[in-house]
Amino acid sequence: MIDTVVFDFDGTLADTNQMIINSFRHIYGMFLNKECSEDYIMSTFGEPLNLTLTRDFGQFDFDEVINAYRDYQRTKFNDEVTLYETVEETLEYLKNKDIKLGVATSRFKNSTMKALERFNIAKYFDSVVSADDVTKHKPDKEPLIKVITELKSTSNRTLYVGDSKFDIECALNAAATPVLVGWQSNSRELADKYNIEHVLEKMWDLTGMIK
Structure with missing residues (x-):
């Protein structure tokens, strides 16, 4: 039972799908100056964020990257979730x-x-x-x-x-x-x-x- x-x-x-997609697009543009495909972002859903960010933004300061990601979500959560x-x-x-x-x-x-x-x-x-x-x-x-x-x-x-x-x-x-x-x-x-x-x-x- x-x-x-x-x-x-x-x-x-x-x-939270669209907010997560938008968050990744935001930091990809900010740090890597390139776009990130929606299919790739969705393939990471369920993976711990620190693993994804370490893999994709390893050349940058981790705290700067995750803070930019979180800052975006803080401003958009109420509108997008x-x-x-x-x-x-x-x-x-x-x-x-x-x-x-x-x-x-x-x-x-x-x-x-x-x-x-x-x-x-x-x-x-x-x-x-x-x-x-x-x-x-x-x-x-x-x-x-x-x-x-x-x-x-x-x-x-x-x-x-x-x-x-x-x-x-x-x-x-x-x-x-x-x-x-x-x-x-x-x-x-x-x-x-x-x-x-x-x-x-x-x-x-x-x-x-x-x-």
């Missing part, structure tokens, strides 16, 4: 059913908590594990296992809801059940590649999996 649901944040709970349809209603329903809820994200802790508080959904989660809480990142199982442990649950009773290959592989590596959101452009491709049984059309569909 499922008694625990853990969520990714970006692309799963909140539509929204919760996906039925997210808050679903979280409230699950919480009222005494389902344990957590977040395992590749975001940094500070920005994760600010985002959850911005949308007034932090109250639903008893464990939030971010990139700076672990030494190994998705697709490694460590972030998800840490949430499951903090929630005093077990992998076989846990759903992990995400939108990227990193989320799917993290769930599989942790022996939890992967649940894929169906609203990203590559959702069907990922579902087919990983033979995912549970694909959500909207977040509320998750309630049908909880008995």
Whole structure:
């Protein structure tokens, strides 16, 4: 029986896609004086930001690059980010059913908590594990296992809801059940590649999996 649901944040709970794309375009223009393709940026979704920035901007001071990225997001977050349809209603329903809820994200802790508080959904989660809480990142199982442990649950009773290959592989590596959101452009491709049984059309569909 499922008694625990853990969520990714970006692309799963909140539509941050365009803001992330715009943030990368901003720093590519600022530091490298060139454009960056949307397909490449989207291929990094789910990867810890520091890994992406170190790989692509290694010749620059890391703090300068990440500060420029964060500065852009601070000014644009309220205009460019929204919760996906039925997210808050679903979280409230699950919480009222005494389902344990957590977040395992590749975001940094500070920005994760600010985002959850911005949308007034932090109250639903008893464990939030971010990139700076672990030494190994998705697709490694460590972030998800840490949430499951903090929630005093077990992998076989846990759903992990995400939108990227990193989320799917993290769930599989942790022996939890992967649940894929169906609203990203590559959702069907990922579902087919990983033979995912549970694909959500909207977040509320998750309630049908909880008995």
